[in-house]
Amino acid sequence: MNKYGYYSADYREFIITDPRTPRPWFNYMWNGHYTGLISHTGGGFSFLDSPRDNRITRMRYNSLPWDRPGRYVMVKDIATGKYWSLSWAPTIDLAYDKYECHHGQGYTKIITEINGIRGEITYFVPNDINAEIWQVKLTNLTDENRNLEIYSFTELLMGNALNDLINQPNDKHFTDIHFDQETQALIATRRYWVLNKKVSVAQPNIDWKYQLYFASSLPISGFDSSLDTFIGRWRSEANPQAIETGIMQNTEITAGDPVVALQSKLELKANESLEFVITLAIAPKNAESPLKSYPLTSLEFVNTKFQELKTKWDRHLSTVQVNTPDPNFNIMLNVWNQYQAAVTFDMARNSGYYHGGLLFGTGLRDQFQDILGVVMVDPDRVRSRLLNALRFQFADGSTLHNFFKLTGTGEKTNHSDTPLWIPFGLVEYLNETADFTILDEVVVYHDQGDGTVYEHLIKALDFAIASMSDRGMPKIRNGDWNDTLDHIGTQGKGETVWGTFFLGYVLKKTFALLELRNDQTNLNRFQAVYTNLGETVNKYCWDGEWYLRAFRDNGEPIGIKAHKQGQIFLNAQSWAVISGLAPKDRADQALQSCQTYLAKPNGMQIVFPSYTVVEDNVGLISRCVPGKKENGAIFNHASSWFVLASLLNGDQNNGGVDFGYEIYRRMMPINSSQNSDRYEVEPYVYAEYVTSPDHPTDGQASHSWLTGTAVWMLRIGLDYILGFQPHLTGMIIDPHILSTWEGFTATRKFRGKTIHLTVKNPNGKNSGIRSMLVNGIRVEGNFLNITQFTETILNVEVLIG
Numbered sequence: 001m002n003k004y005g006y007y008s009a010d011y012r013e014f015i016i017t018d019p020r021t022p023r024p025w026f027n028y029m030w031n032g033h034y035t036g037l038i039s040h041t042g043g044g045f046s047f048l049d050s051p052r053d054n055r056i057t058r059m060r061y062n063s064l065p066w067d068r069p070g071r072y073v074m075v076k077d078i079a080t081g082k083y084w085s086l087s088w089a090p091t092i093d094l095a096y097d098k099y100e101c102h103h104g105q106g107y108t109k110i111i112t113e114i115n116g117i118r119g120e121i122t123y124f125v126p127n128d129i130n131a132e133i134w135q136v137k138l139t140n141l142t143d144e145n146r147n148l149e150i151y152s153f154t155e156l157l158m159g160n161a162l163n164d165l166i167n168q169p170n171d172k173h174f175t176d177i178h179f180d181q182e183t184q185a186l187i188a189t190r191r192y193w194v195l196n197k198k199v200s201v202a203q204p205n206i207d208w209k210y211q212l213y214f215a216s217s218l219p220i221s222g223f224d225s226s227l228d229t230f231i232g233r234w235r236s237e238a239n240p241q242a243i244e245t246g247i248m249q250n251t252e253i254t255a256g257d258p259v260v261a262l263q264s265k266l267e268l269k270a271n272e273s274l275e276f277v278i279t280l281a282i283a284p285k286n287a288e289s290p291l292k293s294y295p296l297t298s299l300e301f302v303n304t305k306f307q308e309l310k311t312k313w314d315r316h317l318s319t320v321q322v323n324t325p326d327p328n329f330n331i332m333l334n335v336w337n338q339y340q341a342a343v344t345f346d347m348a349r350n351s352g353y354y355h356g357g358l359l360f361g362t363g364l365r366d367q368f369q370d371i372l373g374v375v376m377v378d379p380d381r382v383r384s385r386l387l388n389a390l391r392f393q394f395a396d397g398s399t400l401h402n403f404f405k406l407t408g409t410g411e412k413t414n415h416s417d418t419p420l421w422i423p424f425g426l427v428e429y430l431n432e433t434a435d436f437t438i439l440d441e442v443v444v445y446h447d448q449g450d451g452t453v454y455e456h457l458i459k460a461l462d463f464a465i466a467s468m469s470d471r472g473m474p475k476i477r478n479g480d481w482n483d484t485l486d487h488i489g490t491q492g493k494g495e496t497v498w499g500t501f502f503l504g505y506v507l508k509k510t511f512a513l514l515e516l517r518n519d520q521t522n523l524n525r526f527q528a529v530y531t532n533l534g535e536t537v538n539k540y541c542w543d544g545e546w547y548l549r550a551f552r553d554n555g556e557p558i559g560i561k562a563h564k565q566g567q568i569f570l571n572a573q574s575w576a577v578i579s580g581l582a583p584k585d586r587a588d589q590a591l592q593s594c595q596t597y598l599a600k601p602n603g604m605q606i607v608f609p610s611y612t613v614v615e616d617n618v619g620l621i622s623r624c625v626p627g628k629k630e631n632g633a634i635f636n637h638a639s640s641w642f643v644l645a646s647l648l649n650g651d652q653n654n655g656g657v658d659f660g661y662e663i664y665r666r667m668m669p670i671n672s673s674q675n676s677d678r679y680e681v682e683p684y685v686y687a688e689y690v691t692s693p694d695h696p697t698d699g700q701a702s703h704s705w706l707t708g709t710a711v712w713m714l715r716i717g718l719d720y721i722l723g724f725q726p727h728l729t730g731m732i733i734d735p736h737i738l739s740t741w742e743g744f745t746a747t748r749k750f751r752g753k754t755i756h757l758t759v760k761n762p763n764g765k766n767s768g769i770r771s772m773l774v775n776g777i778r779v780e781g782n783f784l785n786i787t788q789f790t791e792t793i794l795n796v797e798v799l800i801g
Contacts, residue, residue, distance in 0.1 A: 002676045004683075005018070011334065011335050011336075012105065013103060015101070015102050016100065016101040018099070019040060019088045019089075019101070021040065021676075022677050022679075022681075023680045024039035024066050024353060025103070026067075027104075027107075028347070028705075029108065029125040029132065030346060030347075031125050031126065031127050032346060034046070034282065035048075035125070035346070037352060038070075038071070038108050039067040040101035041065075041067060042089060043069070043070035045059040047357070048130060049405055050405050050406045051351035052350075053195055053404060053407060055161035055164070055357075056158065056212065057069075057071075057154050057156055058155045058156065061165070061356055065089065068090065069155045069237050070090075071087075071134060071154045072085050072086075073119075073150065074091070074151045074240075075150060076148065076246065077115060077148060078148065083243050083244070084115065086119035086121045094114060095114075096112050097113040098113035104313075105316075105335075106125070107124035108123050108124075109123075110123075113141065118139040118141055119136065122136075125309075129290065130282050130290070131281035133279055133296070133302055133305065134280075135275070135302055136276050136277070139272070139273040140271055140272050142271075143271065145267060145270055148265070148266055148268055149243075150263070150266065150276075151243050151262070152216060152262050153230065153240075153262070155227060158188065158190045159190055159208050160193065160194040171192075174190045175188070175190050175256060176188070176191060176254050177225035177260070178225075179223050179225075183215060185289075185291055186215075186223055186261075187211055188260060189210065189211045191207060191208070192205070193208035193209070210282050210283065211284075212260070212280065212281070213280070213283070213290060213291050214278075216279075217276045217278075217297035219265075221263050221265050222262075223248055223251075223260075224250065224261040225258060225259060225260060226251040226258075227257035227259040228257060229251050230249075230251075230259050230261045232244075262278075264276075277298070277299060279296040313339075316377050316378075317338055319377045319748070319749045320333065320334070320338065320747065320748055320749075321334055321746065322718075322746040323744060324741065324744040325740075326665070328665070329668070329717065332668055332713070333714070333722075336685060337686075337714045338373070338714060340705065343710075344373060344705070344710045344711060345371065345373050345711075348361075348363060348366050348367065349706045350706070352704075352706045353704075354688075354702065354703040355703070355706050360402050363401065363402045364399050364402065365415075365417065365418050365421040366708065368389065368422055368424055369425065369711055369712075370708070371428065372715050373710060375429055375433070376750075383429070383433075383438055387438070387441060387453070392410060392446050393422065393445060393456055393460065394446050394447045395449050396463055397461075397463025397464075397466075398414075399422070400412050400446060401413040401415055413478055414478040415480060415481075416464070416499050417480045417499055417502055420460060420464050420502060423460055423461055423510055426453065426457050427509050427513055431726040432751075434751065438453050439453045439454040439517075440453070461507065461526065465503075471540065473497070473499070473540075473541075474495065474503050475493070475495060476489040476550055477489050477494075480502075481498065481499075482571065482621070483620075484620040485549075485550060485618065487617050488553070488558060488618060489552070489553055493553040497541045497547055497548055497550055498569070500533055501572065501579040501581055504533045504537075504579040507527075507533075511523060512728050513728060516729075533581060538581070538583065538586070545590075546568050547582070549571075549572045552618075559607075566609070566611055566615075566621075567597070567608060568598065570606050570607065570641075570642055571638050571641065573593065573642070574594075574642045575641065576590055577645035577648055578648060591646060591649060594642060595659065601699075602666055602672045602699065603634040603639040603663055603666050603667040603672070604634060604635075604639040606632065606633060607631065608694075610627050610631050610632025610695075611624070611631050611632070627697075628691050633690065634689060636667055636686055636688060636713075637707060637709045639667055640664075640709055640713050642660070643661075643664045643667075643713075643716055644712075645660075647716070647720045648736075650736075651766070657736045657766035661736075667686070668713075669682070669685060670684075672701070675699060685710070686713060687702060687704040687707065687709075688703035688706075688707040688709065689703065720734075720736050722737075722759075723735030723798075724746070724757070731786060733782045733783075735759050736767045737759070737761065737767070737800070738766070739764045739765060741761055742760070742761055742762070743759045743760040744759050752792065754793050755796055756795045756796065758797045759798045760799050761801070763800075765800050767800065769782040769798055769800065771799045772796065773796070773797040775795050782798070
């Protein structure tokens with residue numbers, strides 16, 4: 001529990017009790033095509049497939065209040081003239097008697113009480129219908145009958161959100177909304193769809209191919225589709241003229257700012273409850289109306305769809321369940337970390353409050369990392385996602401850096417690491433599924449020709465190897481994973497030390513696959529490259545206490561002790577260990593240096609000291625505010641990799657596994673958000689970064705939800721702390737736990753089996769398997785060859801020490 005809310009008893013909901021949170025606290029409702037981003041006040045936006053190219057509703061960026069407009073149902077008492085919103089906003093100046101927002105998996109329920117009326121509004125998207133449902137229940141808390149007017153409305157966008165933002169005065173001349181008497185619904189569309197690859201005056205002259213349907217289960221007494229008419233002059237969503245006067249103008253528009261607004265009237269008897277449904281649905285223009293295809297305004301149907309949604313998430317979360325001595329770890333692993341990872345899989349870094357969906361599209365490196373979060377649950381969707389993403393690789397092995405789903409276009413930025421995430425993601429998929437048939441699938445290249453998935457994988461590695469410098473390290477080109485190190489290698493000579501370790505890691509990751517395929521030629525070649533990388537990086541890149549970060553085009557190093565700023569970079573130290581290229585003594589020392597210089601109360605600082613003077617030949621990092629984002633923040637994605645490195649390195653001067661877990665613990669949002677007014681963002685999901693002590697707002701978080709931190713913290717917790725490590729041929733059991741833990745239990749579904757793991761630690765160790773029993777029978781070592789067991793349930797008992 002914190003100042004603004006608490007977890008439900010089963011931890012499946014975060015319940016907000018004070019709506020005046022430091023920032024909007026969001027949730028997602030989606031089905032893989034239709035998505036709604038929804039705040040704790042009903043704010044946010046919806047889109048179909050693409051948040052840039054196919055936005056459905058508006059949300060104004062940099063708006064005050066922050067999350068306007070939204071999905072609103074307002075109630076008016078006809079006798080008194082008082083009116084209010086069931087989601088608190090936009091009537092935020094009223095004195096509500098009760099407010100609660102329940103954010104759950106794929107739904108949000110907001111409960112308010114005011115003026116003797118209790119309102120419950122539940123927002124969700126059905127699993128199999130491209131629509132959002134607003135299910136409403138009103139209860140009369142008084143002993144008098146009440147005559148009420150109900151106003152449901154949302155502001156539309158329909159089409160290209162970037163074009164709407166920069167060209168709205170012209171773009172609104174293509175709107176077409178009318179009221180359909182047969183279905184008693186507002187039907188909205190537009191005659192023109194901008195699908196430009198970039199901001200341009202080019203006019204594609206194509207039709208928006210969808211129609212929106214806005215309907216209610218209540219009888220309709222009035223409607224409006226003109227935003228100006230409904231709101232009125234010099235007013236806002238908080239006091240629409242139509243609601244204040246009770247008069248709808250029944251506007252049907254062919255130009256102007258669009259809104260869908262419905263009015264209904266009802267009598268709510270003393271102490272009576274009444275339920276109704278509001279639906280916003282979308283379908284192609286040539287398709288049957290979804291209001292005819294589905295009973296979307298039927299309470300029985302809607303209840304069924306909501307139960308199907310809850311069943312889906314019950315199944316999803318049942319894949320992994322843990323019980324350890326750390327209750328906060330359990331909450332994150334069992335519910336919220338899994339849920340955030342699922343959101344990240346579908347949203348990439350592309351559709352959130354901090355990532356507006358207007359610019360970046362879907363990142364290749366994100367796509368091949370984010371599969372980690374859902375491959376355990378939905379391998380078929382992951383398979384399709386991988387095959388689709390491979391279309392954006394070129395025949396030489398290079399890739400686009402990002403792409404847009406609907407246009408099939410993207411940007412080639414020449415980040416050195418991007419192609420290497422292809423083999424990373426493919427091997428992770430195979431580790432989980434053993435679906436080797438994917439390697440023979442043929443996928444086109446983005447420029448010309450096609451190749452099998454296996455050929456795509458090899459070409460990515462070959463491209464990276466061919467892009468190395470004369471002395472045998474990858475060139476950084478226009479940046480590596482740290483996008484702000486973008487001026488180090490503009491002349492094509494700069495080298496990335498982190499990239500050297502990462503290339504080594506990815507090469508090593510493929511060795512088992514190459515062996516299984518009897519590809520001895522590539523195996524020998526890649527093993528030789530791996531060995532050479534280790535020799536080179538240890539010859540040129542050790543600064544005495546840590547590994548440096550990069551070399552400029554002129555050969556000058558980045559990240560050495562002699563510098564006044566940017567002395568030590570976290571990623572170079574973590575990946576020196578993760579890659580296996582650092583000798584043990586240097587691995588120990590590098591991680592000790594991280595603890596000395598980079599460990600902070602909320603995690604690990606990405607670089608120290610932060611840049612306070614611009615060094616343009618380093619890059620955008622030195623123009624970032626010191627202590628924020630890549631310039632010295634607690635960058636959680638990178639911080640998670642330090643945890644992994646500490647677990648893998650084991651006992652060393654800095655405490656090894658125990659200290660790695662301590663950083664993991666500090667990073668969990670339940671812990672880092674204890675001061676919510678400073679932390680600001682949602683306390684139930686990871687943020688991209690937390691401001692470090694190098695800035696006066698130390699402890700302030702930002703860019704929540706859509707961060708690679710989600711999948712890495714999930715898989716580090718599952719694979720390395722609890723010890724479920726999937727492998728091409730089975731499952732390795734190898735926990736790395738706090739020495740103070742006496743043990744734990746966990747369940748993990750894997751290739752049709754359910755593994756119930758019980759770990760005992762009587763001697764206070766961190767790792768090391770003394771014995772392992774499977775269904776009561778002793779097994780040598782710690783490897784489960786799944787195919788050798790006929791049982792579907794495997795009870796695994798492990799003794800650490």
